[in-house]
Amino acid sequence: MIDFRLITFIDLCETKNYTKTAKNLSITQPAVSQHIRYLEEKYNLKLFDYISKKLSLTQEGIDFLNNVQKLQTMSINIEHHLKDSNSRYKSLVFGATRTIGEYYIPPYIKKYISLYPKNNISMIVNNTKFLLENLNKGNIEFAIIEGHFNKAEYETHLISKERLVVVASPQNKLASKNNISFDELFSETLIVREKGSGSREIFEMFLYENNFTYKNFEHVIEIGNIGIIKDIVKSNLGISIMYEMAAQTEITNNELAVLDINNMSIFHEYNFIFLNDSIFKSNYIDFYNFLRD
Secondary structure, three states: OHHHHHHHHHHHHHHHHHHHHHHHOOOOOOHHHHHHHHHHHHHOOOEEEOOEEEEEEEEHHHHHHHHHHHHHHHHHHHHHHHHHOOOOOOEEEEOOOOHHHHHHHHEEEEEHHOOOOOOOEEEOOOOOOHHHHHHHHHHOEEEEOOOOOHHHEEEEEEEEEEEEEEEOOOOOOOOOOOOOOOOHHEEEEEOOOOOOOHHHHHHHHHHHHOOOOHHHHHHEEOOOOHHHHHHHHEEEEEEEEEEEHHHHEEEEEOEEEEEEEEOOOOOEEEEEEEEEOOHHHHHHHHHHHHHHH
């Protein structure tokens, strides 16, 4: 367990409000102030400033938070592994982005359970932004993601490179065309995942590199579920961008068609990541190798 004053600091970084942090931690507001003052004096740092009457982290505060979060993560992981050491069975607590969690990893989870039926597994399936936040907080030990992230902050191991495609109903007027132009594409309703999702960010970057944005589309609908998106597209109510892996069954069954868009070729990495310098690196690499076998 890390120092309770560091817990106060982490909470205040999230709330940016002394009263809310005091309430969250069931302490008084003066106690919150004392904890922050103690840390600033001990480490000779200025952690917070008020900008336009809003509490904000200084650059020193941002750097300090990054280090404290690593310490918190290490502390949580040590507690987790100590519990494991007193048990006959191991535990896995990790995250996966939606495409990976729903379409890539299930066969490996089934295989793992068949080999180690008594081990405990907790897998969070969410978008890249959410998983990175929870990895930094120590809520998960590692993550398998496909979105953009700063590789300098994590130890990263490549799993595969996967193709992203634009899909439509076979009844869509564009489904039978070759070399579809952007103008033709923009006449469609685009159905995208929620903000923070990897596939959305990757397609957004592709559009940006071609001097376009989502605003160029006739209409944009946001839905945070791949299955629902595919059902809507199959009904010829719009088009969508997704990993080919996620739509492979529907493509094979001629329920979805891959659009042939001029000069579009998008491949992106699936990565296995955990925090740098983790003392449990060997445990994580064991599972990475399991996924690679």
